Each structure stands twice: as C-alpha cells, then as structure tokens.
Amino acid sequence: MNVKKLFLSTMIVVLLLLPTPVLARSWTTVPEADWSYTAPNNEDQYAYISQYTSVIRNSNLYYFSNDKMHIVNTNTGKHKASIDYLKNSNLLYSFFGSLAQVDNKGNVYAITATRDSEGVYAYKLTAYNDVGKKLWEKPYKEKIRSISGVLILDNGSIMTYLETGSERFVTYTYDTKGNLKTKKEWKSYIDGYQNGYFTTITVIGKQKSRLSYYDDSMKLKFTQDFNFSDGYYSGITTDGLVIYYKYNSTTDKTTYFAKDSTGKKVWSKELSGQAGRDTLYDDHHPGKGTFKSYFGGTVGNKFFLIDSKGKTQQLTMGDHNFQTADDQTVMLQNDKKLEIYKASDLSLLHSMKLTETNKGDQFLYTGSGIVYRIDSKNEISKINIADPAVGVYINGVKQSYDVSPQNINNTIMVPLRGVVEALGGKVIWQDGGVNIQYGEKQIVMKVNQTKATINGESYMMSQAPVIYRDATLIPLRFLSEALGAKVKWVQEENNVYIEL
8 A cells, every 4th residue: 555545544543533522521530640749758847738738820839848838830840949938937837828828920928927035026028939039028016916917909919917906907008019008007807808808897786796898999898787696707709799697507507698788688598508618718719810700618518609699509519628710610529529510500511530549639629620639648740630631651651751742633742752762763853853763764844844754755744743841742643653653542541552
C-alpha cells in the first residue's frame, strides 16, 4: 500500500479512537493529575494542609505548613516562595481569614504581634507579593484589647480593624502600595466584610442588636434591627439580602428567611434537618471571585440552594461538605464520591468515585471542574475532572513528564522530548524546526504547522505541534506510529498505551 494512503487510513482510525467531548464526566478512579507537588517535611513540625488553610488566587496556591506560608504556581506545580510571616511574632496562627488575606493580585497581608516585657502586644500589618518579597509594613500604636483583623475590599483597598475597647474599634484603610487612605473610629462591633458590604453590630437592647451595612467608601447603605429570639444571623448576599435562620428541635426543621434593605421579608423556607454550614462562610470558597445569586448550605443530610426569589433546590448527600466557585458551580463531597453540580438547576456535571485509600483526602475546588487534591502525605495534585490530563504508558511503564499530555481538539498531544527519548530517539532543534532521529528514520516538523516529513516525504498531521507551558506538544499517534510503535487508547481510563 502507498505510504501516504497508509498514513491517511491511520489518521481516520485515530479520529475514531479519540474520545468525543461530553458534558458530564464520571470517573471510577482519580484521573491523571496535571501535576503533583509534595510539601517538604520539616522534622517534627509538619502541619497538615487542608481546605481551611489554603486559598487560590492569581494562578497561585497559598497554604500554611511548618509555621510558614508557602506559594505554589498552579500552572506548573512549582514552588515559588515561602513567607516567614510569623518571624518574631507572639501571635501564632496558620489559617486564612481574620488575620491573613490574599488579594486578587496574589499579594499577601498578614497581621502579627510582639509582646514586650510587661505583656503588652504591639500589632502590625505586613504586605508581601506572590514571590515572598516584603512590600511594606504598618505598625500600630493602639493598645489592642483582643480582636484584630485584615479585610480585602472589592475596590482593592486593604482594611485593618483593631479592638480598642468594649464595642470600640479603629480601622485603617490603605491602597495596595501601603498609602493610608482613611482612619476611622467605631462605637460598635465589627462583624467583617462580605459580598461588598462592611458590617458592624451594635447592641441596642438585652436581646436586640442593630446591623449596619456600609459600602467600600464606608458610606452607610442601610441598617437592620434583629432580635435574638427570632433566630441567628447568617450574613448578606451579593444582591443585598440579609439571611437569618432558626432551628426547631421539636420538629427537627430549620427555617431560613431573607430580608431586603428595608427590613421586608422577601422569602421564608422551612427545610427538614438542623442547619449546618452555609455558603456565606468564606472557607467554602477557596478560589477567586464570588458565588452569586444563591444562598445555600447543609441542612440535615441534604445540600440546598435558594435563589433571590426563594426558589429552592435540594440534593440528598448524607454526611458531606461543599465548596463553591465563581463559575456558579458547586462541589459536593462525602466519603464515597465527589460531585460537581451546576448551581442554576443542580444538574450533575462531573463525578469521581472515592475509595478507602483516598476518601480522607482534602479537595479544593476552583471551578471549571478543577480540583486540588491534598493527601495524607501532603502531596498536592491538580486534577481537571472535566478534561483531565492523559496518562501515557510505554511498554507497560507509566511515564512522568514535567508537562502533562493534553487532549487538544480531540488529538492526544504529548511532550515532544519526553516521549521521543523514552522511545529511544533523539530530538534536535535546528533551522526553526524539530528534527527527530530514530534509527533510520528522520522526522521533521515545525511548531504551529501541520506539515511534516518522514525521510523526506511530506505528510499532514491532524493537529499542529504547539507550545504549551513552555514545552512542545506533538500528536502522539502520529509520532509513535511514524516510529513504528503500536498505540492503544482506553477512553474509560483516559490512558494511552504504547508498545514497541
């Protein structure tokens, strides 16, 4: 048979064997990771990484371990920096939230304090960039009672709040360069910042408090009085609805209700079970952006979502935890499976079965089907459940590459040098092209061009070689069969097997 006809027939078979895109992906095992990174062990100090000690901002994963904050690039899985944020500090912590924050640019802001010989603490705020360099530092002269914190406002400003007395606070607001914008004293308790609202609480009676909501300029937007006998305060949504809930132990039911800025009740929903955590807790959203348009959480053994008009959806998940993402999807996890749902109708997008060996692992969800798995050995892996990396086996041996193989336009693309050298060939870059030498065969191709030559004869590839994360990816089947290897694609496993 003519070599060109053979190649054309081969490419038709390749296209038939390649996976077809589907909306939902279901995995019986954990898919191939884009990359894996293991946090170094520091003798006896070895803190376990979890969703409560990690956030993801600006293509970086930030986590606490061994009294330091560490930064890993989420595109490459490479360690970028470690920040000794607790150096000389007598105020110890290892979590994000009140005392440490990361803004959307990846800058870190951490509050620390040192204690003098008389037991008086001196507080300060320190800013670092995403490679661990200290940007600026702000010391405070106030005598702090017990509460302090740092907030990142939606307009990019950084605010610190310091308790100076009973229901007395002082706040400092800075720009990202550390320039002071405003200083303000408050005769109320500072509750925090949520969905664009800075919130204070003032006691106005034995069982009554006043909630006050401010914008980023600290302009009062509205107030709302609340009786403790009515239930508990949960928070405020992005559309300005104030959420409360009350549990009835007799009926084992929880009533959630929302009020607008005028105090008018917009909706009220009674759900079976006792209230658990809800979407207004920050540690359920480790990624960037905001989970908009829905309030939800755990009630009994179910997960629920309620939109601004009161429309309610529920899923039975047993004992579970959840995380939200700014693409308006939700990850639910119990000891048997991890599932990702579309918030608008709670339709299943992707699922992954958990086994005895990994059901105790931690997972961070950032949207688009991407999760970061943290196992008991502090190995962090980036996994795209929606479109996972492709596993490659050569002669039965699992291959490991700095850049994982990818499925691009239904063509399996692999790192050029890694595969060629594993097959026993050589890669030479010359005259702006790639020269692959394997025995008596010589293959020449160029990045972004589908034309290639094998021993001087021209061929057209289904997908041009591309540069991906600083590595050259080439069509796997073309390469391996041009070198005389057999290729088998197992779609259920998302693996390619190459035999020489």
